[in-house]
Amino acid sequence: MADKVTKDWTALVQEQLRPLDLPADERQEVIAELAAHLEDLYDEQIQKGLSESEARKKVMNEVVQWRSLAQNIQRTKLKEGIMNARTKHLWLPGLVSLAAAMGLLMMLTQISLQPRFLGRSPLQMVLLPWLVLLPLCGGAGAYLSRRGGGYRWARLAAGLFPTIVLLVLGSILTLTRLVVLARPSWWYGSLAIALGIVLPSAALLVGTLPFLKTTKAAS
Amino acid sequence: MTKRVRSKIARGSTELVILALLAEQSLYGFEISKRIEERTGGILCFTLASLYPMLYELEKRGWIAGRWEANQAGRDRRYYGLTPAGKKQLAPLRREWNFFFQALDLLAGVTNG
Numbered sequence A: 001m002a003d004k005v006t007k008d009w010t011a012l013v014q015e016q017l018r019p020l021d022l023p024a025d026e027r028q029e030v031i032a033e034l035a036a037h038l039e040d041l042y043d044e045q046i047q048k049g050l051s052e053s054e055a056r057k058k059v060m061n062e063v064v065q066w067r068s069l070a071q072n073i074q075r076t077k078l079k080e081g082i083m084n085a086r087t088k089h090l091w092l093p094g095l096v097s098l099a100a101a102m103g104l105l106m107m108l109t110q111i112s113l114q115p116r117f118l119g120r121s122p123l124q125m126v127l128l129p130w131l132v133l134l135p136l137c138g139g140a141g142a143y144l145s146r147r148g149g150g151y152r153w154a155r156l157a158a159g160l161f162p163t164i165v166l167l168v169l170g171s172i173l174t175l176t177r178l179v180v181l182a183r184p185s186w187w188y189g190s191l192a193i194a195l196g197i198v199l200p201s202a203a204l205l206v207g208t209l210p211f212l213k214t215t216k217a218a219s
Numbered sequence B: 001m002t003k004r005v006r007s008k009i010a011r012g013s014t015e016l017v018i019l020a021l022l023a024e025q026s027l028y029g030f031e032i033s034k035r036i037e038e039r040t041g042g043i044l045c046f047t048l049a050s051l052y053p054m055l056y057e058l059e060k061r062g063w064i065a066g067r068w069e070a071n072q073a074g075r076d077r078r079y080y081g082l083t084p085a086g087k088k089q090l091a092p093l094r095r096e097w098n099f100f101f102q103a104l105d106l107l108a109g110v111t112n113g
Helices: A007-016 A024-047 A052-060 A066-077 A082-112 A122-147 A152-159 A161-175 A185-211 B007-024 B029-039 B048-061 B084-108
Strands: B064-070 B076-082
Touching: A007 A024, A024 A052, A024 A066, A024 B029, A024 B048, A024 B076, A066 B048, A082 A122, A082 A152, A082 A161, A082 A185, A122 A152, A122 A161, A122 A185, A152 A161, A152 A185, A161 A185, B007 B029, B007 B048, B007 B064, B007 B076, B007 B084, B029 B048, B029 B076, B048 B064, B076 B084
Parallel strands: none
Antiparallel strands: B064 B076
8 A cells, every 4th residue: 555655755644644543554544645645746846847845845735734634534534433433442442351350350259259169268269360361351452452443552551451440449549538448558558559450460461462563554 | 816716615516526527537636636626727726635534525425435556657546436326426416516506696697707
């Protein structure tokens, strides 16, 4: 697709259309097409006898407000609008990741409460299996985001969504003092952060990483 | 006296202009804008900013379809062609514009202007 377009024009359009929030392959196609148009216009001006700088100036006059062009294209291209693009890239995959992680945790907790497992520690019955299975949840979120055309940051956020939610909720509860720690808070606080945020984040990241690679279409 | 039509007036006609041109042959964006300028003697001019959102809009409606192909110079360009749905739209659109000009003529004497 448009492999022979002068890199200069592609870089210019890419830079000017930064606010264009479309799935990666679609965005790339728009950039390639507009860069090709500018390239043709530039060549035409040169053929007419204009100097390179005059031709470039003429080309630059073709679009006065890039931001408004980006908005127009986005509005046209996205049938569902900006909010739904973000839903496709982030919210929905993030919620899938969160639901899977929380569902797993609930299931493992239920299993650990079975009479035959009552003697075993929660670490062995709940936390360790949960951490082992969490990469699947992170991977599912990141995969769905990538399939929806999400950028790398969106795929990462979708994969890590369960711990982001836990961190935000934990911070709100602690800051509003809805949770009051009875023991020296630094110890329980650190333990909660390690077991509830750091280790699950690492596990989710393991599943997310394979989906962070830039696809050919998005490159 | 300038012969160029103000962008607000030109914008309304973009749909018909593009469909009418693509009914003749497949063209890419730059060719479409050049063809419009040449055929109308410069009265209608579409810049990149005014042309592409309309092309994407028509494509979204399913009236035109784009595909990458090499042009005569061997450069990859996105050629647009009319779809069967677009072909169906063209005749009623022409009729509508015809009625519009008749009405405008009755009201404002456009033909004798």
